[in-house]
Amino acid sequence: MRKKALFWFFIFVLAIVPIASAAYVDIYPNYVIIKDRWPAVIRSGQTLQLEWELPESADLSSFAILDSDIDILSRIEAINKGSLVGKSVTVHTSAGSYTGVVKEDGGRLVLINPRNDQIIAIINASAVVSIIPGDDTASKNTLKLEVKNSGSTPVEDVNVRYFASGITWQVKYVLQVDGTEVVLKGEYEITNTTNTEIKDAVVRLIARQDPTYLYKTREVVLYAAAEASDAALPNVEHQGETAVYTLPGRITIPANSKLKLMLLKEDDLKLERTYKLNYDMVTVEYKLEGISQALPAGQIQVFDGDILMSTQSIASIPQSGELVLNLGQTMDIAGRTEQTNYTNVGELHTSEYAVTLKNNKDEKVTVEVVVNLPRDNARIVAQPGLEVKRTSSYTAIIYVDVEAKTERTINYTVEYTTNR
Numbered sequence: 001m002r003k004k005a006l007f008w009f010f011i012f013v014l015a016i017v018p019i020a021s022a023a024y025v026d027i028y029p030n031y032v033i034i035k036d037r038w039p040a041v042i043r044s045g046q047t048l049q050l051e052w053e054l055p056e057s058a059d060l061s062s063f064a065i066l067d068s069d070i071d072i073l074s075r076i077e078a079i080n081k082g083s084l085v086g087k088s089v090t091v092h093t094s095a096g097s098y099t100g101v102v103k104e105d106g107g108r109l110v111l112i113n114p115r116n117d118q119i120i121a122i123i124n125a126s127a128v129v130s131i132i133p134g135d136d137t138a139s140k141n142t143l144k145l146e147v148k149n150s151g152s153t154p155v156e157d158v159n160v161r162y163f164a165s166g167i168t169w170q171v172k173y174v175l176q177v178d179g180t181e182v183v184l185k186g187e188y189e190i191t192n193t194t195n196t197e198i199k200d201a202v203v204r205l206i207a208r209q210d211p212t213y214l215y216k217t218r219e220v221v222l223y224a225a226a227e228a229s230d231a232a233l234p235n236v237e238h239q240g241e242t243a244v245y246t247l248p249g250r251i252t253i254p255a256n257s258k259l260k261l262m263l264l265k266e267d268d269l270k271l272e273r274t275y276k277l278n279y280d281m282v283t284v285e286y287k288l289e290g291i292s293q294a295l296p297a298g299q300i301q302v303f304d305g306d307i308l309m310s311t312q313s314i315a316s317i318p319q320s321g322e323l324v325l326n327l328g329q330t331m332d333i334a335g336r337t338e339q340t341n342y343t344n345v346g347e348l349h350t351s352e353y354a355v356t357l358k359n360n361k362d363e364k365v366t367v368e369v370v371v372n373l374p375r376d377n378a379r380i381v382a383q384p385g386l387e388v389k390r391t392s393s394y395t396a397i398i399y400v401d402v403e404a405k406t407e408r409t410i411n412y413t414v415e416y417t418t419n420r
């Protein structure tokens with residue numbers, strides 16, 4: 001009896017997690033804030049005992065009553081863990097440690113090897129020191145409050161707020177380029193890794209860069225919810241230095257799921273390609289102009305026709321109307337820079353360079369040749385007909401036009417003195 005009692009000290013009764021019907025849900029990149037109205041009628045001056053059950057992922061310490069007239073006199077937080085039956089666990093006993101799946105076998109609780117269904121140990125016949133589950137078990141959180149209405153009017157329904165983990169959002173973008181037609185689409189993806197369904201809620205997606213991760217979410221098997229790409233797009237507002245996306249209507253976020261819906265579609269964009277030669281590598285940048293809203297951080301895929309050009313992450317972009325993407329090295333424009341001469345006469349140092357560019361495209365391009373200067377008093381002299389722009393104390397750009405299917409060589413000189 002003592003051994004059995006010791007085991008049940010660690011095995012708890014299964015808790016049924018209720019469906020949460022939240023009034024307002026603000027989803028941040030790494031956590032969620034839930035605001036709701038909970039049923040309770042408290043007369044003026046009345047002291048009342050209240051008991052509420054929160055979702056399993058709720059942070060009880062963050063719970064707050066938003067009604068200024070309601071004072072919390074006492075508070076009890078109860079967390080009831082779920083059953084470990086059917087869970088993968090490691091059992092530490094006085095005889096050793098065993099890992100397997102907990103199952104019921106008649107009047108016994110046994111540990112099973114999942115590979116061959118053989119009994120590893122009879123748990124309630126051993127002196128259990130501790131049982132460590134391999135994953136989270138379902139739980140329920142209960143708040144017992146003693147509150148007082150210090151106001152002059154009754155309160156019908158109590159406004160509450162609390163943080164929770166396990167519900168996050170991100171954005172996946174696709175930039176499609178077909179000649180002069182450029183379309184940017186964004187799809188937001190809400191991930192709920194909890195056993196709690198958020199039902200019929202007003203949902204806002206908060207776009208911001210959080211410096212820290214407040215919560216660690218557990219890994220679960222997810223299923224994709226039906227996509228609704230033709231649904232109305234979210235309303236975008238700005239508040240508290242963030243972009244706030246209010247989803248149309250009321251949203252239900254199923255438990256253990258991903259919900260994907262259209263966030264934005266920008267189809268009146270201007271695209272400018274910029275090619276840069278830095279040392280012996282030519283890279284390409286895509287600059288988009290005409291974007292009408294802020295872009296939350298996310299992942300973007302860039303297609304030029306049916307070719308995937310790049311997949312990369314972008315940080316949050318304010319409502320500046322521009323997006324610049326560095327797609328890395330281009331394979332159809334080659335370039336190299338060679339030093340052809342160097343002279344030193346007294347304090348004057350002169351270096352001569354030749355730059356060769358080969359354009360394999362079917363169209364004329366302009367390549368920005370990046371010149372890295374040795375000193376801030378250096379002077380660059382390019383051959384006639386070339387535009388030169390100083391971009392910093394130690395950097396300049398030479399703009400070189402290269403016709404389709406041709407090779408072009410240009411020359412420039414860098415001079416500087418060692419005296420000030």
